[in-house]
Amino acid sequence: MKTLLITFFALIGTPLFVMFGGITLYLFMHEGVNTAVIMIEFYRLASAPTLSAIPLFTFAGFILAESGAPKRMVDLAQSIIGSVPGAMPVVVILICAFFTAFTGASGVTIIALGGLLYPALLKAKYHDRFAIGLVTSCGSIGLLLPPSLPLILYGLIGQVNIDKLFIAGLLPSFLIFTLLALYSYFVSRKQKTERVCFEFSYVWKCIKEAKWEIPLPIIVLYGIYGGIITPSEAAAVTAVYVVLVEVFIKKEIRPFKDVPRIMVESITMVGGILIILGVAMGLTSYLVDHEVPTAILEWVRPHITSQAMFLLMLNVFLLIVGCLMDIFSAIIVVVPIITPIALQYGVDPVHLGIIFLTNLEVGYLHPPLGLNLFIASFRFKRSLFELYWATFPFLIIVLISLVVITYWPWLSTGLVELFAGH
Amino acid sequence: MKKFFSKIEKGLFVTEKTLLCVCLTVMLTVAALQVFLRNVFDTGISWAEVFTRHMVLFLLFFGASLATRRKTHLQMDLSHKLMPACVKPVFEVFIFIICIAVNSLLCKAAWVFMMGERESGSVLFYQIPTWCFIVIMPIGFGLISLRFVINFIQTIHDLILRRKPLPPEFSIPEVAILCSKEDDDS
Numbered sequence: 001m002k003t004l005l006i007t008f009f010a011l012i013g014t015p016l017f018v019m020f021g022g023i024t025l026y027l028f029m030h031e032g033v034n035t036a037v038i039m040i041e042f043y044r045l046a047s048a049p050t051l052s053a054i055p056l057f058t059f060a061g062f063i064l065a066e067s068g069a070p071k072r073m074v075d076l077a078q079s080i081i082g083s084v085p086g087a088m089p090v091v092v093i094l095i096c097a098f099f100t101a102f103t104g105a106s107g108v109t110i111i112a113l114g115g116l117l118y119p120a121l122l123k124a125k126y127h128d129r130f131a132i133g134l135v136t137s138c139g140s141i142g143l144l145l146p147p148s149l150p151l152i153l154y155g156l157i158g159q160v161n162i163d164k165l166f167i168a169g170l171l172p173s174f175l176i177f178t179l180l181a182l183y184s185y186f187v188s189r190k191q192k193t194e195r196v197c198f199e200f201s202y203v204w205k206c207i208k209e210a211k212w213e214i215p216l217p218i219i220v221l222y223g224i225y226g227g228i229i230t231p232s233e234a235a236a237v238t239a240v241y242v243v244l245v246e247v248f249i250k251k252e253i254r255p256f257k258d259v260p261r262i263m264v265e266s267i268t269m270v271g272g273i274l275i276i277l278g279v280a281m282g283l284t285s286y287l288v289d290h291e292v293p294t295a296i297l298e299w300v301r302p303h304i305t306s307q308a309m310f311l312l313m314l315n316v317f318l319l320i321v322g323c324l325m326d327i328f329s330a331i332i333v334v335v336p337i338i339t340p341i342a343l344q345y346g347v348d349p350v351h352l353g354i355i356f357l358t359n360l361e362v363g364y365l366h367p368p369l370g371l372n373l374f375i376a377s378f379r380f381k382r383s384l385f386e387l388y389w390a391t392f393p394f395l396i397i398v399l400i401s402l403v404v405i406t407y408w409p410w411l412s413t414g415l416v417e418l419f420a421g422h
Numbered sequence: 423m424k425k426f427f428s429k430i431e432k433g434l435f436v437t438e439k440t441l442l443c444v445c446l447t448v449m450l451t452v453a454a455l456q457v458f459l460r461n462v463f464d465t466g467i468s469w470a471e472v473f474t475r476h477m478v479l480f481l482l483f484f485g486a487s488l489a490t491r492r493k494t495h496l497q498m499d500l501s502h503k504l505m506p507a508c509v510k511p512v513f514e515v516f517i518f519i520i521c522i523a524v525n526s527l528l529c530k531a532a533w534v535f536m537m538g539e540r541e542s543g544s545v546l547f548y549q550i551p552t553w554c555f556i557v558i559m560p561i562g563f564g565l566i567s568l569r570f571v572i573n574f575i576q577t578i579h580d581l582i583l584r585r586k587p588l589p590p591e592f593s594i595p596e597v598a599i600l601c602s603k604e605d606d607d608s
């Protein structure tokens with residue numbers, strides 16, 4: 001009865017933080033525990049060292065997406081590799097990955113960059129269906145790359161070292177890029193697309209235009225991988241740098257009109273995620289105290305006998321979760337319960353994180369309810385059905401990558417071990 | 423009556439927005455200054471870490487309150503994808519009642535927690551007691567409850583006047599962001 005009631009309220013669209021808050025309140029009151037304990041758990045958020053990276057990176061990403069930076073970077077990338085067949089899709093993939101990694105939310109990429117990338121693909125004579133499919137699918141491509149918000153959130157909740165996750169995501173992302181680029185190459189051969197000629201003077205012009213944005217990934221990556229600054233410090237440096245460049249040097253963002261608006265937009269999104277995290281801390285600690293993960297493990301152990309089978313079930317389970325929830329809520333809800341079980345089956349927490357995020361990435365595109373499909377349908381004014389068709393080949397590619405990433409742990413952990421060896 | 427409500431709402435909105443921007447700016451300045459001092463001058467602000475993390479708590483509540491205003495809290499995706507726009511307000515009334523109840527209880531819990539910290543007399547840094555930062559928790563949940571009350575009244579009002587509700591896509595945060603430019607100018 002209680003479960004039915006909870007499911008009903010979840011399905012009619014009760015905000016998740018209210019669901020968790022309500023359930024936790026009920027559980028604590030039922031046991032006669034003071035509800036202030038929920039707040040003690042909530043307050044534990046303020047002792048998480050990487051917490052401040054989340055709002056700062058998101059703010060920086062939103063500023064970048066609103067400025068002229070995407071156009072300058074598209075121009076630059078196109079001027080360098082535009083003469084290679086199938087280059088324009090690769091440009092789209094790279095730019096989308098960069099911005100998804102920064103803004104953390106794939107919908108923002110489609111909404112902010114769709115209007116720039118989609119016409120550019122059409123101009124290069126790619127078919128409409130391919131163009132729409134590519135832009136929609138690329139919305140979630142950068143999830144595994146630093147400094148993506150879901151990666152940080154996974155590290156925070158799963159108690160996994162974020163530096164390791166940042167390294168672990170590199171090869172799997174590279175795999176997805178390569179497969180997508182190969183597919184685009186074949187499409188461009190078939191659709192007789194146009195290429196631009198390589199001109200050194202034009203490349204130079206584009207480099208000069210984008211000279212302030214080029215150092216950005218270097219600052220972030222060198223700062224984090226080089227061990228000079230922590231991820232949250234890198235976030236602060238990035239945010240300040242981006243504000244200085246886009247507001248004061250490029251003057252594309254107005255300091256008194258746009259900056260406060262972008263602050264409000266980015267923090268509204270972050271606040272919506274973090275409040276779920278805070279309220280769920282109480283619920284998670286209740287579940288762990290009452291050994292719910294152990295109970296689930298006892299329950300599944302007779303049915304799931306090997307690691308391979310566990311991974312398969314995990315994939316199916318996460319695909320369903322990915323259809324039902326957005327990525328942030330999914331991480332907050334599922335990670336604390338799944339991690340101890342996965343450990344029992346000998347799955348490395350870093351590998352688990354990459355599987356987790358790749359699965360949810362697929363969930364973004366998965367018909368009938370993938371979030372990217374809905375956002376793109378809204379953005380490009382197309383029917384959902386058209387988008388199912390347009391994204392279908394890309395969905396297959398990401399699914400293939402998912403299988404490889406799941407059953408080839410080295411892809412995720414190999415580089416981490418190599419770096420640890422140093 | 424309606425004017426009175428929209429005046430309160432507007433005042434709340436402007437205050438929250440202003441405080442949010444101030445908090446983010448202060449946090450950004452302190453965090454960046456800390457990196458600069460630590461790497462260039464080999465010194466630092468001892469309280470910078472703790473302070474920025476507590477600022478995130480402030481941002482969290484202002485952001486969440488604004489998300490309540492915009493009705494963009496994350497939820498199970500099924501509802502806004504499958505539910506027809508005309509049915510949504512009826513369910514919303516139910517949802518808002520639950521939200522008001524839960525948030526008031528959370529607000530009370532946060533109040534008890536804050537008072538407990540106040541009595542314990544713990545200090546965060548220098549002479550600043552911890553409860554001065556925790557105070558945002560009851561205030562935050564209170565603000566969110568208030569926002570839900572406003573949403574509740576608005577929805578009932580729209581139902582009575584048979585005003586057309588926003589299409590359900592608008593509860594996807596990203597879509598709401600796209601449409602927020604006009605929203606903020608009004």
